[in-house]
Amino acid sequence: MKYVISLLILVLLLSCNDEKQPILGDTDYQRKVNAEFKDASKSPLKDKDRKHFTGLDFFKFDSTYVVTAHLKATPNTEWFDMKTTTSRVSPERIYGVLTFELKGQTFTLNVYQGKDTMKQEGFEDYLFLPFLDDTNGDESYGGGRYIDLRIPEGDTIEIDFNKAYNPYCAYNEKYSCPIVPRANYLALRIEAGVKAFKK
Structure with a gap:
């Protein structure tokens, strides 16, 4: 049982880490634009496109x-x-x-x-x-x-x-x-x- 709980905690931690990916871009401008596109309140992307968005x-x-x-x-x-x-x-x-x-x-x-x-x-x-x-x-x-x-x-x-x-x-x-x-x-x-x- 402890093994199963440990495994579940590990999976949850990994999934959280996946969601908090660093903002990509070679310049400050590119990183700024990518951050805006990732932000649901500013992004022009459709929800389905933003969900898997990693950068322009x-x-x-x-x-x-x-x-x-x-x-x-x-x-x-x-x-x-x-x-x-x-x-x-x-x-x-x-x-x-x-x-x-x-x-x-x-x-x-x-x-x-x-x-x-x-x-x-x-x-x-x-x-x-x-x-x-x-x-x-x-x-x-x-x-x-x-x-x-x-x-x-x-x-x-x-x-x-x-x-x-x-x-x-x-x-x-x-x-x-x-x-x-x-x-x-x-x-x-x-x-x-x-x-x-x-x-």
Whole structure:
């Protein structure tokens, strides 16, 4: 009988240890994102996907994908309805144009400001950078990825493509996600950031 009780205690201890796995990730950013995805109160994952979640698949961190861009502000641009993956539209405007060099080429991307987002506490200076690249539909999510930025004090801004993330609708169709404008297509492979989610 003592043997059976000891065996049951051992099984319980091992099962508890299984549940408390360390948060995976090579960088602080990756560990932060994985912790949020594991947290039921924050995660966009469906319950069945979160149950066995150990971490998102990221490209290996690469410092060449951290670039300094010149920001040319475009004040007084008109608000427009950015389409989303549902019938909802998101009122946005082009805040400015970012110009940067990557892999020996010069690129430009529009960076957006959301009318509703800028009214939220803590997001008054938030900028939205959606983009498409040649990894989409292969290693990365087919609909493109996003990067969060903040309005800088000067006319330069750091873009870290290692922090590129998938729209929430890549994990759960209940979310309404802005569709990346075609103007923000980069004709190269951005092998940085979050990869496609394999369910």
